[in-house]
Structure formats: C-alpha cells, structure tokens
Amino acid sequence: MTDATNKKRILVAIDCIIFGFDGEHLKILLIKRGFAPEQDKWSLMGGFINPDEGMDEAANKILLQLTGLDGVYLEQLHAFGRPDRDPMERVVSVAYFALIDIHKYETQLSDQYHAEWFLINEMPKLIFDHDEMVEIAKQKIRYKAALHPLLFELLPRKFTIPQLQSLYEGVYNTKIDNRNFIRKLTSTGLLIKLEEKDKSNSKKGAFYFKLDKKKYKAKFQAFLNFIPNPENLIS
Template identity: 65%
Template sequence: MKNKAAPHITVAIDCIVFGFDGSDLKLLLVKRGFNPEMNKWSLMGGFVNEDESVDDASTRILNKLTGLHGVYLEQLHTFGAVKRDTTERTISIAYFALIDIAKYKQQLSHDYHAEWFPIKNVPSLIFDHDAMVEEAKKRLQYKAALHPIVFELLPEKFTLPQIQSMYDAIYEVNFDKRNFSRKLLSTGLLIKLNEKDKAGSKKGAFYYMLDKEKYNENLYKIFSLIITPDHLQFL
C-alpha cells in the first residue's frame, strides 16, 4: 500500500500587539497589501519559512511589519479552521505582544502604515482576526489577574492612577480606587519614588517604579492581585 502524499498546508503567524499610552489600551493594526481583502485592516501577519521555528518567525514578522524588537511576545493559540483563509489551507499560530506605546514610539516603522486603535473602537478585521483579538483579550485579562506581566505595558515610572486606568481598560470596568491601590501595593512589586506627576492636579500623584528583581522572580508565578471571574472585583 502506497503512502499518501502529505497534504500541502501553509503555516502563518499573526501578532496581536497591545499597547498602553498612559490612559487607553490600544491595538496595533496594518492595512493588508494584497488580495484577497486588500486594503482592509489586519493583524501583523506572515508565513513561517522552512528554516525557522514559529517563535523565530513571530519575531521576524513583527519586526518586518512594525520595526519593533525586544518586546514581550507570547504564543497565544493555533487557529486551524478549514476555510479560515479563502486562498489556501492555512493554519495560523497567533502571538500577542505587550508594549508601552511611548517607549517604542520612535522604533515603530510606518513602512506598512501601522496604526494604533483604541481597543473599544477596533475596525472589522480580515478572516478570523476578530476572533484572535477576542482570544487575546481573554488571555490579557487572565494575565492581569494572576501575573505581573501586564507591567510590560507601563513606562519605567508610573502613577497608581495610570495603573488603574490600564486595569480599567483591560477589564472594561471602573475599579474602586481605594481597594485597587491597597491591593496593588500589597504585592510588594512597587517602589515609591520621591517625585510626583502634577499634570492632573496641584496635589499630584507619586511616581512608582517596578521592583525588577521581584518582578523577574514572580513573572510566571501566581500573582496576589486576583480578580474573581463573576464580578471582577479585587478580593
């Protein structure tokens, strides 16, 4: 009995890039440059070469389309519906990235016309990219509740109101200010600086920095900042 030839299946990478500008959570998109779906909004995507791993491909593709490098990038999910791509059978491995928009502003390339969109005003995307974004939002909420990795979205120094704005945006709720601050400071991950941001008021808000040593120690451990799935409140 002859062995059947292996089917031809293309492997693609799609990157969901979340950014925070100090007040709003945003998503980075590009306009697709070829048919089908030409000139429609899309995630950053490309194909895996024969001589590279999927992780290497995700880094290469993100850098090629946006100019970004050295950002936090994590594999999210594999999307393999038979007809997800109308051209040929394509399996896509989705990754998500977390960046501070201000930090990477100069690094961002405009060769492919990448643009930031507020997470609440994202246009309709090609193929199953909308489903990818929804899956990434769920992962981001999980990460924000249990791990300190979401601090990748913040600048080197930040205020408690900025952190709360970030969490409010991630969960699309308004957390109680006092409980939020108390729970956040109880993690021991923040270092208070003798410096204030007075842009919002005369009294101002103290700046904080992340304790990098404690951050690295707890990066993949369960974080004490836990949000219950039922009512999304700090315990």
C-alpha cells in the first residue's frame, strides 16, 4: 500500500435505477439528459456526491432532487468504473436501485420533473454503461425477490392477490399456479386480509390485503422461496 499524496482524485457519481409497478406492469423511470455529453439521450437518474455526504445519503438526496421521491426502498447495487465509461472525464459511479409504487408518486413525477416511465421491455437505449447497470439491477431483483419478500416494496398499501401474482409473473416472465402461490403466501403469515374488495378487474371482485409490517421486517431476511427453481429462470 502506498499513501495518497500523489494519487489522482476522480469524480464519484451515483446512478439510480428506479423500478416501479403500476398494478399491471413493471416499469423503469428515465430522464432525458439536459446537458452534454449525450444531451437529449435517455439516462438513469444520476448526480455527484458531495464532500459531506455518505453514499446512501447522497443516493437519497439525488433521488429526492430529481424525482421528489422520499422514503422509498433504495439499495446499493454495484460500483462501475470502466475508465472510458464517461467520455468527458473519468467517473466512478455507484449504482443504486429503488422500488416504488408508481401510483403513489404519479402526479409529482410527471408534473414537476422531466422523467418518464417505460415498460421494462420497451426502454430506449441509455447513455454510457447505464444499460449494463439496468441489466445487473434486474438480475439482482430477480435473485433477491426469489428468496425474500422484496417485491412488496412495489405495491400500494392495499393490494390483491391477483395483482401480486401478476407482479411475480412479470418479474420472472413465467406463469405461476395460483393455488400453490396462495399457499406459499399464506404460509408466510405476511398478509392481512381486509374486508374491502377491488372490483376494478372483475365482477366478483378480489379481496384487498395489506402487509403485516412487523412480520415483514422480521422475515425480510428469511428465505421464503416464492419462485420454484429460480436458477432456471435467471436468463
């Protein structure tokens, strides 16, 4: 190890991959870049860290500044540092991913900020290495959600089982047997059934459920195994 005296200082950025669910589809939030290089190209939300900020702190701040989002699920993904990843200057970027319920923030996002939701399978090409970041974030979510109740972060406070199932089916691009799915869900004890029904998708209506927050926190690290043989799916 050598000391730092004659070492080169470089820019450290944060980029946020923001996933959202609207009750039907998994989407990603992108913005049109407002400055060179690559002006007017689509990009992840990003910014630079300031001298007085820790990493998570900086990530939360950037998320808040660019989208108005606060208090959402945010997790560090990976540090990206190819020397030529930004053509202007050497920048190391620490990527974070966020999970949100789209409806909860719909208005503030579209009105105040120049961000746009894209279907996860229909997104435009992104600048720099942002496509790679998104790919790795998708892998991470698939991996983690196969074992932990991560995807609840994408849902509103009350939601129906069919919604939840279609979320899982979307994330893993697979069909799930609904009897087995419900059995696994109920065996976790994470859900509380409400009186109310959602009749927007059927005549019969589907019962709303909410998360048992305490159990959710307690069991987040538990291995719940929602997805059969997830390794077969991770493409």
